[in-house]
Amino acid sequence: MRKYYATRDEAYFRNMNTMATAVIKGGPFAPSIKGMVYFVDVPYGTNVCVTVWGLPEFKPATANEKQIGPHGFHIHEFGNCEVGDVNDPFKSAGSHWNPTKQPHGNHAGDFPVLFSNHGIAMMCFFTDKFKVKDVIGKSVVIHESPDDYKTQPAGDSGRRLACGVIK
Template sequence: MRHSQMPSENYATAILKGGPLAPNLKGVVYFVDVPYGTEVFVKVTGLPRFKPGTKDTQPIGPFGFHLHSEGCCEIGDPNNPFSCAKGHYNPTNQPHGNHAGDFPVLFSNDGFAKMSFFTNKFKVSDIIGKSVVIHENPDDYRTQPSGNSGKRLACGIVSIQ
């Protein structure tokens, strides 16, 4: 979506940048206020190749995709990047699978993913300063508190441009 197509107010973006585990990953997430909630648009390139899981390892992809509670994208520990973003955004203290920050997984198409979805769990003004994070593994939407979605590959802070 081009900026010229976006409304002049009530929208925000998060510019995603890959960390040490996925340095070529980059993308953008748009959040747009619409009646009864928010429309979310994401476009990402540089996702790692899919690798099926085994009895001892998680798959790589589809990729967990979440809104996290803290607006921090500092790499910190290169083996556990972006941990400063803390847990999923969950203002109503719901169990995992129903957090406001639980988004659908991203499916890679040769490293590219594009998706849009609607949520009624927040408005744009509620999430300014939060972080968007892409994870290495798919979210299982059951494991508490964060869905067992693995290491953090990319991060971006939600802001008004």
């Protein structure tokens, strides 16, 4: 029988069990949105994976309406996804999570946009801006329009379409 000796990184992954999830549910502007976000501690940061259904398709801006999609995707500061005002839902989630007081585009809660492919978006990415324990009790929010990563304080990403509390 051959003995197996784990390397330091393999041992880290084997003993790692820090994970959180957020169940995404659509609000008044996009009630069909459903999905999951997974946060998993990895060496030097966190892997974030999202799968979402029911997203609105891309629609270019017009003279009277903002562009729809790709969709802004962020961690917000409070773990509260109450709809509240149906004309301005999920305000209870607060602003983008920004624990280090960075300008927009560099907030810990600024994520890549979600591209709707016939209503579906799937994406995984790595961030070194937080560990899982730091985001439990916060929320994730999907917005109607893309984040421009520069407009202060929140990227001009439009109405809040869906929300999920990170647990």
